[in-house]
Amino acid sequence: MQIQLNPAQGVELSPALDAHINERLERINRRFGDRLTRIEVHLADVNGPKGGANKQARLEARPRGLDPVVADALAESAYDAVTGAADRLESVLESRFGKLDNRR
Secondary structure (H helix, E strand, O other), X not given: OEEEEEEOOOOOOOHXXXXXXXXXXXXXXXXXXXXXXXXXXXXXXXXXXXXXXXXEXXXXXXXXXXXXXXXXXXXXXXHHHHHHHHHHHHHHHHHHHHHHHHHO
């Protein structure tokens, strides 16, 4: 499974943030990596300098032979947004693959 990072203007992709993203996606990779081709990570600063909950993480998983799955989270920090989006993505993938497995 490949991880593609796409930081937007206003989000600095530091080595620490990169490590956090990879750590959070490692759990998804262990559970579903053989069924995914890649996960795209889109990070954005939606409010600019206004502050508040303005960091958005959008994770887009590409399952083999299926439509993409997307999970979003908005938080005060990019770290929290990535954590929230990764938790949601894991839940969505579990549901999607569980339904497919039950059909067989």
